[in-house]
Amino acid sequence: MIDLDSKIPSGPIDQKWERHKFDMKLVNPANKRKYSVIVVGSGLAGASASATLAELGYQVTCVTFHDSPRRAHSIAAQGGINAAKNYRNDGDSVSRLFYDTVKGGDYRSREANVHRLAEISVNIIDQCVAQGVPFAREYGGMLDNRSFGGAQVSRTFYARGQTGQQLLLGAYSALSRQVGLGNVDLRTRTEMLDLIVIDGKARGIITRDLVTGEMDTLIGDAVVLGTGGYGNVFYLSTNAMTCNASAIWRAHRRGAALANPCFTQIHPTCIPVSGDYQSKLTLMSESLRNDGRIWVPQVEKDQRKPGDIPEDERDYYLERRYPSFGNLVPRDVASRASKGVCDEGLGVGANGLGVFLDFGDAISRLGRDTIEERYGNLFDMYQRITDENPYERPMRIYPAVHYTMGGLWVDYNLMSSIEGLFVVGEANFSDHGANRLGASALMQGLADGYFVLPATIGNYLADVAPGGVTADHESCKEVMHDASQRIAGLLKVNGKRTVDSFHKELGRLVWDYCGMSRTKEGLTSALEKLPGLREAYWGDVTVQGTSGELNQSLEKAVRVADFMEFGELMCRDALQREESCGGHFREEYQTAEGEALRNDEDFAYVAAWEYAGEGKDPVLNKEPLTFENVSLATRSYK
Numbered sequence: 001m002i003d004l005d006s007k008i009p010s011g012p013i014d015q016k017w018e019r020h021k022f023d024m025k026l027v028n029p030a031n032k033r034k035y036s037v038i039v040v041g042s043g044l045a046g047a048s049a050s051a052t053l054a055e056l057g058y059q060v061t062c063v064t065f066h067d068s069p070r071r072a073h074s075i076a077a078q079g080g081i082n083a084a085k086n087y088r089n090d091g092d093s094v095s096r097l098f099y100d101t102v103k104g105g106d107y108r109s110r111e112a113n114v115h116r117l118a119e120i121s122v123n124i125i126d127q128c129v130a131q132g133v134p135f136a137r138e139y140g141g142m143l144d145n146r147s148f149g150g151a152q153v154s155r156t157f158y159a160r161g162q163t164g165q166q167l168l169l170g171a172y173s174a175l176s177r178q179v180g181l182g183n184v185d186l187r188t189r190t191e192m193l194d195l196i197v198i199d200g201k202a203r204g205i206i207t208r209d210l211v212t213g214e215m216d217t218l219i220g221d222a223v224v225l226g227t228g229g230y231g232n233v234f235y236l237s238t239n240a241m242t243c244n245a246s247a248i249w250r251a252h253r254r255g256a257a258l259a260n261p262c263f264t265q266i267h268p269t270c271i272p273v274s275g276d277y278q279s280k281l282t283l284m285s286e287s288l289r290n291d292g293r294i295w296v297p298q299v300e301k302d303q304r305k306p307g308d309i310p311e312d313e314r315d316y317y318l319e320r321r322y323p324s325f326g327n328l329v330p331r332d333v334a335s336r337a338s339k340g341v342c343d344e345g346l347g348v349g350a351n352g353l354g355v356f357l358d359f360g361d362a363i364s365r366l367g368r369d370t371i372e373e374r375y376g377n378l379f380d381m382y383q384r385i386t387d388e389n390p391y392e393r394p395m396r397i398y399p400a401v402h403y404t405m406g407g408l409w410v411d412y413n414l415m416s417s418i419e420g421l422f423v424v425g426e427a428n429f430s431d432h433g434a435n436r437l438g439a440s441a442l443m444q445g446l447a448d449g450y451f452v453l454p455a456t457i458g459n460y461l462a463d464v465a466p467g468g469v470t471a472d473h474e475s476c477k478e479v480m481h482d483a484s485q486r487i488a489g490l491l492k493v494n495g496k497r498t499v500d501s502f503h504k505e506l507g508r509l510v511w512d513y514c515g516m517s518r519t520k521e522g523l524t525s526a527l528e529k530l531p532g533l534r535e536a537y538w539g540d541v542t543v544q545g546t547s548g549e550l551n552q553s554l555e556k557a558v559r560v561a562d563f564m565e566f567g568e569l570m571c572r573d574a575l576q577r578e579e580s581c582g583g584h585f586r587e588e589y590q591t592a593e594g595e596a597l598r599n600d601e602d603f604a605y606v607a608a609w610e611y612a613g614e615g616k617d618p619v620l621n622k623e624p625l626t627f628e629n630v631s632l633a634t635r636s637y638k
Contacts (some may be wrong), residue, residue, distance in 0.1 A: 001610070001619065001621055002257050002417045002608065002610050002619075002621045003417075004257065004409065004417070004606070004608055004621055004622075004623040005411060006110065006112075006411050006412055006623060007411040007412045007413055008110070008112045008412050009023070009112070009412065013111060013112060013115045013628070013629050014094075014095075014115065014119075016112055016115070016116070017115075017116045017119060017120075020412070021455050024455065024456065024458065024459035025458065025459050025462035025463070026458055026459075026462065027458045027461050027462050029056075029057055031466075032056055032057030032058050032458075033057050033058075033059065034466040034467070035058050035059065035221045035222075035461050035464075035466045036058070036059045036060075036061065036219070036220040036221050036466070036467075037053055037058050037059070037060050037061070037220055037221065037222050037223075037224060037457065038060075038061045038063065038204065038205060038218055038220040038222070038223045038224065039053070039060060039061070039062045039063070039224040039226060040063045040064075040192045040205065040223070040224065040225050040226065040227055040247055041063075041064065041072070041225065041226035041227040041228065041247070041425075041427070042062055042064035042066060042069030042072050042172075042175070042186075042226075043069075043072035043073060043074035043168065043226060043228060043425065043445065044072070044074040044164070044167060044168055044171055044425065044442060044445035044446050044449065045074075045226035045424040045425025045426070045427070045444075045445035045446070045448050045449045046062065046064070046069075046072070046224070046226030046227070046424070046425070046449065047062075047069050047072070047168065047171035047172055047174070047175045047449070048171045048174070048175075048445070048446050048448075048449025048450045049224055049226060049424055049448070049449035049450075049453050049454070050062040050175050050178070050184055050449075051171060051174035051175040051177070051178050051184070051449075052174075052449060052450050052453075052454045053453070053454055053457070054175075054178035054181075054183035054184045055174075055178060055183075056454055056458075057183075058183075059183065059185075060178070060183060060184045060185070061184070061185045061187060061218060061220065062175065062184055062185070062186050062187065063187045063190050063191075063192060063205070063207060063218070064186075064187070064188055064189075064190065065189065065190060065191040065210060065242065065555075066188060066189070066242075067188055067189055068188060069168075069171075069172050069175060069186070069188075070168060070169065070172050072168060072228075073228055073239060073240045073243050074164050074167070074168045074442070074445065075164050075165045075168050076164055076238070076240065076283070077163060077164025077165075077167075077441060077442050078161040078162065078163060078164060078283065078285035078287065078378065079148065079156065079158060079161070079163060079285035079286050079287035079438060079439055080146065080148065080156035080157055080158035080163045080287060080438075080439040080442075081124065081125075081128075081156065081157050081158070081163060081167065081439055081442040081443050081446070082097065082121060082148070082155050082156055082157075082437070082439045082440050082443045083097075083121040083122055083124060083125045083155060083157055083443065084096065084097040084118055084121050084122055084155060085122055085125060085143075085145075085155070085157075086153075086155075087142060087143060087145055088145055088153065088154045088155075090153045090154060091152075091153055092153040092154075092155050094115075094118045094119055094121075094122070095118075096153065097118040097121060097155065098111075098114055098115045098117075098118040098629075098630075099630055100150055100151045100437065101114045101117070101118065101431070101432070101437060101440065102114050102433070102627075102630045103150070103630065103633075103635055104150040104330050104432075104433075104435055104436070104437040105405070105431075105432050105433020105434055105435050105436070105437075105582060106332075106433055106434040106435055106581040106582035106596065106598060106635055107433065107581070107598065107600070107604070107625075107627060107630070107632055107633075107635075108260070108263070108433035108434040108581055108582060108604075108606075108625065109430070109431055109432060109433030109434075109625075110412075110430060110431075110606075110625065111626070111627060111628065111629055111630065112412060113412065113430045113431050114431055115629070116447075116452070117431050117440075117443065117444060117447050120447040120451045120452070121443050121447065123450075123451060124443060124446045124447060124450065124451075125143070125157055127446075127450055128167060128170050128446070129143070131170035131171075131173060131174065132170065132173075133159065133166050133167055133169075133170045134159050134166055135157050135158065135159055135166075136157075136158050136159060136160065143157055144157075144158070145157060145158075146158060146287060146290050146374075147290050147328055148286055148287065148289075148290075148328065148437065148438040148439045149286055149289065149325075149328045149329055149330045149331055149334065149437060149438045150325075150328070150329070150330035150331075150437040150438070150637075151328070151437065152324070152325070152328075156287070156438075156439045158287065160373075160374070160375070160376065160377055161285050161287065161375055161376075161377045161378040161381075162377060163442065164442060167442055167446065171446070171449070187207070187218075189209065189210045189211050190207050190208070190209055190210065191207060191208050191210055191246075191555070192205045192206070192207055192227075192246070192247045192250070193205075193206045193207060193208050193215070193246075193250065193483040193486075193487075193558070194206040194250045194254070194479050194480075194482060194483045195223065195250050195251045195254045195256075195418075195421070195479070196217070196219075196475060196476055196479050197254050197255060197418055197421075197475070198469060198473060198475045198476075200418070200419055201418070201419045201420040201464075202222065202223040202251075202418050202419065202420040202421035203219060203220065203221075203223075203420065203469045203475075204217060204218050204219040204220055204223065204469070204471075204476065205217075205218050205223060206218075206479055206480050206483045208483075208487075208547075210550065210555060211550050212548070212549070212550075213546070213547045213548040213549050213550070213551065214548075215480065215483065215484065217471040217476050217480060219469050219470065219471055219476070221420070221461060221464055221466055221467070222420045222421075222422060222457060222460065222461060222464075223420060223421050223422070224421075224422045224423070224424060224453065224457075225247050225248060225251060225408065225421070225422070225423045225424070225427050226423075226424045226425045226427055226445075226448075226449065227244075227247040227248060227427050228243055228425065228426045228427060229243070229245075229403055229404035229407070229426040229427070230244070230245035230248070230249075230261075230404050230406075230407075230563075230566055231243065231264065231401045231402060231403065231404050232244060232245075232563070233245065233506070233507065233510055233563045233566055233567050233570065234264075234401045234507045234510055234511050234515070235503050235504050235506065235507025235508070235511075236273065236278060236279075236280065236281050236400065236401070236507060236511070237280065237281060237400060237401035237402065238267060238270060238280070238281050238282065238283040238400055238401065238402045239280065239401075239402075240280070241279055241280055244559040244562070244563070245559075245562055245563060245566050246558060246559050246562045247427070248407060248408050248423070248427050249562040249565065249566055250562070251408060251416065251418065251421060252408065252609075252611055253611050254418065254611075255417065255418050255610075255611065256408050256409070256416040256417055256418045256421060256423075257408070257409035257416070257417040257608035257609060257610055257621060258406070258407070258408060258409065258569065258608070258609045258611075259406055259407060259408065259409035259429035259606050259607065259608045259609070259623075260405060260406035260407075260429050260434075260573065260606060260607050261404075261406040261566070261569050261570045261573045261609070262406065262514065262518075262570050262571075262573040262574035262577060262584050262607075263404070263405035263406045263429075263432075263433070263434050263435075263582065263583055263584055264401060264403075264404050264405070264406070264514075264570070264583055265331060265332065265401075265402050265403040265404065265405060265435060265436055265583045266331065266332065266335040266399045266400065266401060266402065266515070266516050266583060267283060267286070267331055267335070267399060267400055267401075267402030267403070268286075268289075268331055268334035268335040268338055268397065268399050269283070269284045269285070269286055269288060269289065269334075269357060269397045270282065270283050270284060270397060270398060270399065270400035270402070271284060271382065271385055271386065271395075271396070271397065271398075272349055272351070272353050272354040272396055272397065272398040273351075273353065273398070273400075279500075281400040281401075282381070282385055283400075283402065284357070284378060284382060284395060284397055285375075285378055286331065286438040286439070287374075287375070287378075287438075288357060288359075288375060288378065288395075289327045289328055289334075289357075290328070290374075291359060291362035291366070291371060291374070291375075292327070292357040292358060292359050292362065292394075292395070293316055293319070293327060293357075293358050293359075293361060293362075294316065294317070294318050294327050294334075294338070294355055294356065294357055294358070294397075295314045295315055295316045295317065295355070295356050295358060295394075296314070296315050296317065296341050296342075296346040296347065296348060296355050296356065297309055297313060297314065297315070297346060297348070298313050298314065298315050298346070299313065299346075300344070300345035300346060301345060301352070302346075302348075305393070306348075306356055306358070306393055306394050307393060315341070315346070317337055317341055318334060318337055321337065321638070322637045322638050323638060324637060324638055325637040325638075329637045330435055330437060330438075330637070331402075331435065331436070331437075331438060331583075332434075332435045332582050332583045332585075332596075333595075333637060334399075335399035335516060336516065336517075336585060336594075338355050338397075338398065338399055339399060339516050339517075340594065341355065342354070342355070342398070347398075348396055349396050349398075353398050354396040354397060354398045355396070355397060355398065356394035356395070356396065356397075357394055357395040357396075357397045358394035358395075359371060359390060359391070359394070359395075360394070363391065368391060371391070372391075379391065382395055399516060401511075401515070403426065403436050403441060404426065405429065405432040405433060405434060405435065405436055405582070405583065406429050406570075406573075407423065407426065407427050407428045407429040407430075408421075408423045408427060408428050408429065409428075409429060409606065409608040409623070410422070410423050410428045410429070410430050412456075413456035413457075413459060413460070414428065414430070414448060414452055414453055414456055415456070415460060416428075417608075419460070420460060420464070422453060422456075422457060422460075424445070424448035424449055424452075424453055425441075425444060425445040425448055425449070426441060426444075426445070428448075429606065431444050432444070433581075433582060434581040434582025434583055434584055435581075435582030435583050486558070486561070487547050487554065487558065488547070489538070490538075490541065490543050490554065490557045490558065490561065491543050491546065491547060491554065493538060493539065493540070493541050493542070493543065494542060495539060495540035495541045495542045496540055496542060497536075497540050497541055497542060498541075498542060499541060499542075499543065499553060499556045499557045499560050500556070502533070502536070502537045502541060502560060502564075503556070503560045503563065505533060506530075506533060506560070506563060506564060506567055509526055509529060509530065509533065509567070510526065510567045510570065510571070512526075513525060513526035513571065514526060514567075514570055514571045514574050516585065517585045517586075517587050518574050518584070518585065518586050518587070519586065519587045519588060520575065520578075520586075520588060523571050523574050523575040524575065526567075526571045527568065527571050527572060527575065530564070530567060530568045530571065531568070533564065534564040534565070534568075537560070537561065537564055538561075541557060543557045569609060569618060572609075572618065573607055573609065574586070576607065576620065577603055577607065578599065578602070578603070579597065579598050579599035579602070579603045580596035580597050580598065581596055581598045581603075582596065595634075595635075596635070598634070598635075600632050604624065604625045604627075604632075605622040605623055605624050605625055606622065606623040606625065607620060607621075607622065608620075608621040608622070608623060609621070
């Protein structure tokens with residue numbers, strides 16, 4: 001069993017982080033230059049961590065499979081970033097952001113981590129403004145804010161519908177400065193294949209050059225994973241096609257506990273699926289729910305144009321069911337409500353899997369120019385994809401897989417159950433519980449990279465002698481052999497089915513049984529089918545080309561092989577969690593009104609899974625969750 005010591009500091013929650021920073025050991029500036037840190041991933045978490053660690057003096061190697069860090073999927077985040085600045089003077093505070101985040105996660109996150117995130121949020125905005133991030137401003141020049149789901153205050157800072165892109169450019173500029181100074185060795189088009197663990201400590205990674213196919217061993221005194229989420233296990237998601245779970249899954253197989261893998265988020269405002277040819281889905285920012293009203297016709301299969309349906313024949317179902325929050329309920333609540341009305345036959349579009357997101361009222365009230373200023377690029381994107389003008393008729397939206405709250409288990413210092421392996425951003429499980437509030441992903445990624453990890457990694461390195469391991473260590477050779485054999489095994493199958501065909505089948509299976517709703521019967525069925533699908537994959541997949549060249553078919557094959565195993569653990573985790581909470585909705589556990597029904601007595605814990613070996617069932621470890629500052633309560637947005 002893994003020792004899940006969360007290392008949460010003692011004392012009042014609003015003093016834990018400051019006290020902890022003072023109590024932690026430090027590495028003096030001259031000694032920092034002796035330590036090497038490997039950072040995998042170049043999104044907001046990875047880029048900010050790399051830049052900040054290098055600024056402190058550490059020798060950093062940043063590994064990314066992109067041709068430039070600017071292509072990291074953080075760029076796709078549109079709506080904004082939360083911070084408890086209270087510029088609107090509408091009652092916001094660190095305490096309120098803390099409360100909203102714990103409640104939004106349906107009481108399945110660590111209080112201490114969430115409060116630290118809320119504290120740091122106010123510093124992130126100052127950091128980014130200093131970097132030149134062009135946040136939207138009010139007429140008088142002050143930074144503007146807008147609302148997001150799960151909150152009754154306006155705390156979201158934004159740059160039109162390009163917030164992630166602008167924040168990433170800020171982090172990238174900081175990273176580029178350190179690359180130019182020689183403090184960061186940036187390895188682009190390079191993918192992590194495996195983790196090297198020596199004497200219980202993470203000491204390096206095995207990589208493959210995606211252009212030449214050359215495999216290499218990178219050695220460091222600590223390893224940081226900032227590789228994002230695993231939403232592409234579903235095949236169709238809002239994630240970029242290259243997003244994958246291989247880095248955290250390989251770390252899991254080397255001993256890192258994987259926490260709450262069944263906690264996946266369904267985003268309510270995505271462009272609906274239009275055909276089997278699609279390889280991904282397109283997100284329409286949650287920020288649109290500020291001014292857009294969601295509705296469906298009151299009559300089943302109503303074929304009239306939306307403009308021909310009068311007000312008294314429309315059902316603004318979120319406003320009706322949740323009058324306090326209306327269209328700004330959290331994502332899991334909005335998604336289930338949309339699915340519900342579509343299941344009742346009230347959905348719109350050719351296949352009935354869609355609802356209207358209508359800006360008619362907002363355009364009449366504020367004028368088209370104002371709406372265009374706030375959301376213009378999003379409206380343009382929607383029109384290019386659907387050939388429908390959202391200024392003249394409502395958007396059609398439907399829920400889709402977006403974010404993953406589960407990830408590698410980490411303690412308060414962001415260190416996994418493997419010493420020396422730190423995990424930042426979406427790749428860890430720590431802050432969002434069973435559901436993430438919108439605009440909090442960017443907040444967590446930058447908090448971890450700019451402020452938390454740079455403080456906590458020194459506490460670990462202070463007790464570690466720098467260097468001492470080289471690539472010819474026997475453990476390095478063994479891990480390199482394992483990675484090489486896995487690639488060779490895929491290449492020699494020489495089957496008849498493409499990687500994508502298997503990935504689609506896997507995605508459909510996981511979506512059907514472990515998607516927006518789950519049942520014991522469905523999850524049991526999935527767990528019976530997944531081993532057979534995995535066996536078929538290794539017996540009939542075709543991977544063209546060789547390992548010693550640019551080979552995207554091989555890249556996909558390696559990642560999908562890991563998804564096959566990951567999907568099984570997701571279903572196993574969902575089956576054992578006999579409750580509904582946040583994005584995990586078990587149909588057997590719901591209130592009379594169809595809301596999630598938690599079981600705090602039996603399931604107020606982090607489910608941290610331990611890899612037990614090939615062919616063996618994983619071991620479930622539990623970290624109890626305690627709530628001393630936010631009272632456990634039935635989540636209500638009515």
